[in-house]
Amino acid sequence: MHAADEQLLILQAKEQDAGAFRTLVERYMKQTYNVAFNLVRNHEDAEDVAQEAFVRIYRSLEKFRGDSEFSTWLYRITVNVALDRIKQRKKKDEREVRNVENMFIPMMVQAGDNADVSMHIERALHELPTLQRAVVILRHINGLPTKKVGEILQCSEGTVKTHLHRGLKKMKEKLDFLKE
Amino acid sequence: MKIFNMNSHKKIQNLLYEYLQNELTEIDRTSVEQHINSCSRCKAELESLKETIARIPSSALDASKNRTEEYWNNFAFNVERKLADPKSKPKRSWLSLTDLIDHMFFTPRPYVAAFGSAMAVLICILALFKWYDHNEAMKQETAARENQQTVQAAADDSVSERVYQYVRQSKMLLVGVTNMKPVSEATYDLSMEQQKSRQLIYQARYLKHQPLDDRTAKLVDDLQKILIELANMKEQGNAPNVDIIRGGLHDENLLFKIRMAEDTYNPNRENRNSY
Secondary structure (H helix, E strand, O other): OOHHHHHHHHHHHHOOOHHHHHHHHHHHHHHHHHHHHHHHOOHHHHHHHHHHHHHHHHHOHHHOOOOOOHHHHHHHHHHHHHHHHHHHHHOOHHHHHHHHHHHHHHHHHHOOOOOOHHHHHHHHHHOOOHHHHHHHHHHHHOOOOHHHHHHHHOOOHHHHHHHHHHHHHHHHHHHHHHHO | OOOOOHHHHHHHHHHHHHHHOOOOOHHHHHHHHHHHHHOHHHHHHHHHHHHHHHHOOHHHHOHHHHOOHHHHHHHHHHHHHHHOOHHHOOOOHHHHHHHHHHHHHHOOOOOHHHHHHHHHHHHHHHHHHHHHHHHHHHHHHHHHHHHHHHHHHHHHHHHHHHHHHHHHHHHHHHHHHHOOOOOEOOEEEOHHHHHHHHHHHHHHHHHOOOOOOHHHHHHHHHHHHHHHHHHHOOOEEEHHHHHHHHHHHHHOOHHHHHHHHHHHHOOOOOOOOOO
8 A cells, every 4th residue: 555545545534534534444453463463362251352442442442643654653642552451450369270281281292292383383373472472573573674663662673673573482482382 | 901880881781772763862863883893792792683673663553454344434433422420511610719809809898898808718729729739749759659550550460460460370270189089999080280281381381581589480381291291291181180189289289389479479468478
């Protein structure tokens, strides 16, 4: 989609054009869902996070001045909603034991078995600390430039590069560990 | 032999990803190549990163493929349904405000008194508008600062939480075993406990690969030994073997060490220090 077309859609969406907003949603829904999923690590929360991100986008459309790209803004909101969801989940004490069991049963099944490579990668990614995970998702998986990732996560490019390097290094260690 | 300081290694390592993606400027590219040609450590990092990138293609993680076509066809509709709440309509109060200003300022008033009143109202409205703008800016700044703190805190939480869960659950399990009543004369049914201990042993194996302080690492190791004892017992254990568990907990003063670790790694505690 050309930047000019997107700007036009945003303007129309600001004017309550439902079709324009729908087009924007359909354009970005899968990418948003993928970012959400890899942060929150389950499909149920990913669906809520992705939908909530678009709801917040719609409610804040008139504040969007176009200083950054629409996708940067959308990713930033998605990351914020996902982090809120992660925080909420941690507070639920009843899910402690289930979370620990869910963490380990897949390892017990996969160790020594011919597990799917994607499952290993997903597992290794989901065990990274949140910030490193976010950087690896946005920079490596989604291929966004370092500068844009910094704008989304509101940190410097140096921080992005450091966390990318550490995150990928940790993922390699985990992938090696899961192979054992 | 060239001597590099830590900063130059770190700087080069931070450029390696972009180097492999051909995203560097000519100058940076040359700097990286010159460095790795004479630094075996960074050269090894480069090779390791190359292998990692090859093992993690972006196509391997497309979670959207787990959803059906029908799901995606309905996604936008579901977002619209969430927005159907009248409260989600964007507020337009500022537009009516400018309309009012327009009306007050540009509509000709034949009477001086009426004109004076209109100017007074206009000044009040402009002052209110300025205050609202300032308030919004402050809120955004606070939200941005809070978000940064959240992200930083979350980054440190993963291993700490795992340590907390491990010591807490080990304690619950082992104390539970020592307080068990025998099923029949001097025999104990340990099947459920042994299943749990195996899960905790896997957790210990993971934690041993993490950067922990010496005390925590030793505690993880000591607990693992007792858990292995428990896991290897015959399912219908007899009284003396359970006493081994009791002895292990008391001899190493483990309960005290567990309580210290729980306190240190408790995610609900605001200030955490290494103990």
